Amino acid sequence: MAPRSRPSSRGLSKWQRAGAQERPLRLVGTPDTTEHHADGDWVVRRISGATSTKDYVCPGCTSRIRPATPHVVAWPAERPLLGGEAADARRHWHTACWERRSRTGR
């Protein structure tokens, strides 16, 4: 529990990024993960972007996510991904913007 020289948020980010790169998860079937946030549970899917053909607007920075850019898709966990309702609730985020969001409010 000894405090480090850096704020915990920065250290966490570095750790997360390093951990993600060490895993050999280059397969298509990256499993969805459920993350707990201040506004509820979100299902998160990290996608390569290789199949995306259009721009999305990232809610985190309101900039566009270009096609073929690896990014994050997230939707509220209480809505099963079955119908149009869940599709409407989906949001496309820059990976960095999503991780920044994840750290706020903790």
Ligand SMILES: [Zn+2]
């Ligand atoms: Zn963004």
